[in-house]
Amino acid sequence: MIGIIFGPPGSGKGTQAGRIEKEFHLKHLSTGKILRDEVAMATPIGKQVGRKMAAGDLVPDDLIVDIVRRRLPEAESGSGVLLDGFPRTVAQARALDAMLAGEGHRVDFVIALDVPEAELVSRILHRAAIEGRADDTREAIEERMHEYRKLTEAVLDHYRKQGVRVEVVNGLGRPDEVFERVRNAIGLSSG
Secondary structure: EEEEOOOOOOHHHHHHHHHHHHHHHHHHEEHHHHHHHHHHHHOOOHHHHHHHHHOOOOOHHHHHHHHHHHHHHHHOOOEEEEEEOOOOOHHHHHHHHHHOOOOOOOOEEEEEEOOOOOHHHHHHHHHHHHHHOOOOOHHHHHHHHHHHHHHHHHHHHHHHHOOEEEEEOOOOOHHHHHHHHHHHHHHOOOO
């Protein structure tokens, strides 16, 4: 099974993805975490993307697709994979579709968390203060929101047109409340 958790920065993708991973036995593949780890380890990829992330820019499609291409086989070894932070553009979605089709798979569902922008900014600034994430400045947040609206919402339409089940879930409330809505949206029995 291949799922995607989708939503703007600060919508709770990481929190909910961890719960989905545990409940539905899907391997959580977070491109944001992979990229932050690469930056922290100062790898060649990390050096290449660090400046872009600090400015709030999206990592180039070819680079992120290559990262996912390398990580996807190890993630698919169990019941399936839940992608978090990828695809962010229609070009990335098409590349993912081609990768999966080559193995006889396709995206089974998309969960899109919906949170008002003022709440998103508040959450991200709070997270930045707690975790010390340098890429979470007000300027970077505003740029990421702009990029999200401009590019990534089109990914939802891409999957809707392909007949993939896209479920928009209210992301406000306690994590347990949001997860109950996510679980119902996925609509599969766990275990």
